[in-house]
Amino acid sequence: MEPRSPPILDAASFRAVAELVFEHTGIRLAPGKEYFVVSRLGKLLRDTGCSRWEDLPDAILRAGTRAREGLVQAVLTLETSFFRDGRPFQALHEVLVPELARGGPVPYPLRIWSAGCSTGQEPYSIVMCLADLLDRGRIRLDLLATDLSPVALERARQGVYDPWELERGLDEGHRARYFEPLDRGRARIRADVRRWVRFRRHNLVAGPPPETGFDVVFCRNVGIYFGPETLERLHRNLTAALRPGGVLVLGAGETVSPELTGFRPEYPCRTLVYRYTAEDLP
Numbered sequence: 001m002e003p004r005s006p007p008i009l010d011a012a013s014f015r016a017v018a019e020l021v022f023e024h025t026g027i028r029l030a031p032g033k034e035y036f037v038v039s040r041l042g043k044l045l046r047d048t049g050c051s052r053w054e055d056l057p058d059a060i061l062r063a064g065t066r067a068r069e070g071l072v073q074a075v076l077t078l079e080t081s082f083f084r085d086g087r088p089f090q091a092l093h094e095v096l097v098p099e100l101a102r103g104g105p106v107p108y109p110l111r112i113w114s115a116g117c118s119t120g121q122e123p124y125s126i127v128m129c130l131a132d133l134l135d136r137g138r139i140r141l142d143l144l145a146t147d148l149s150p151v152a153l154e155r156a157r158q159g160v161y162d163p164w165e166l167e168r169g170l171d172e173g174h175r176a177r178y179f180e181p182l183d184r185g186r187a188r189i190r191a192d193v194r195r196w197v198r199f200r201r202h203n204l205v206a207g208p209p210p211e212t213g214f215d216v217v218f219c220r221n222v223g224i225y226f227g228p229e230t231l232e233r234l235h236r237n238l239t240a241a242l243r244p245g246g247v248l249v250l251g252a253g254e255t256v257s258p259e260l261t262g263f264r265p266e267y268p269c270r271t272l273v274y275r276y277t278a279e280d281l282p
């Protein structure tokens with residue numbers, strides 16, 4: 001039998017699918033991203049029984065929550081690693097937290113939000129980089145980690161990583177101290193690291209932040225998938241989550257939306273972070 005050729009994704013169907021993706025995730029698929037739709041959503045097209053791309057949006061709406069979740073999951077990019085880009089973690093440990101401590105123990109639990117935490121490497125890196133301060137009772141920590149992807153969150157909660165994930169960003173000392181070996185080269189992050197992190201599902205652009213009053217918000221490599229309007233909404237939500245004087249940490253090469261005032265750039269450990277001064281906000 002002749003193999004069936006994949007259906008053609010015409011411009012109108014691409015626009016309709018892109019609109020649906022935008023509505024549910026804030027991710028803007030600009031023209032030119034047709035390959036992305038075909039590669040990420042081809043399975044969903046088959047699973048929903050559609051033979052043409054133009055039928056997919058209606059089929060997803062008809063099929064309900066499960067198909068919508070399938071769409072969201074298929075378009076999210078979960079790429080991450082332990083201690084990604086290094087310097088923000090160094091800055092947290094060497095400058096930002098000592099600043100709060102002012103020579104003594106921080107008098108309240110340090111509130112940190114890892115927004116768009118993917119499979120957990122970012123929040124667990126935060127705990128590992130602060131472990132000496134936690135162990136010596138210099139700080140207490142209240143760390144919230146959120147993501148839109150339930151698949152990523154489930155993996156993050158489990159804290160089980162494959163050998164290639166354990167190779168990225170960790171040295172032998174980290175692996176020995178913070179992980180329990182499992183079968184086939186996998187390892188699980190220890191319970192005494194896991195216990196510091198509260199994982200929760202949250203869509204960063206669908207409503208207000210899940211909590212407020214954070215000392216530090218990490219939101220790295222999330223906004224890169226959004227168009228300018230959604231990016232501004234994201235940054236306004238992150239701003240609302242910070243306490244005055246708190247710090248926003250974006251990904252390498254990311255900057256706050258130009259519409260937003262009330263931030264002062266700072267360069268601890270030669271990395272750009274934004275101090276929220278809460279002045280002149282429109």
Ligand SMILES: C[S@@+](CC[C@H](N)C(=O)[O-])C[C@H]1O[C@@H](n2cnc3c(N)ncnc32)[C@H](O)[C@@H]1O
Nearest residue numbers: 025076080116118147148149203204220221222
């Ligand atoms: C490329 S990963 C970055 C992970 C981590 N912050 C890092 O820098 O390594 C982007 C993450 O953002 C999440 N994400 C994308 N859109 C989101 C949204 N609207 N709300 C919450 N999380 C979202 C994805 O599920 C994914 O886990």
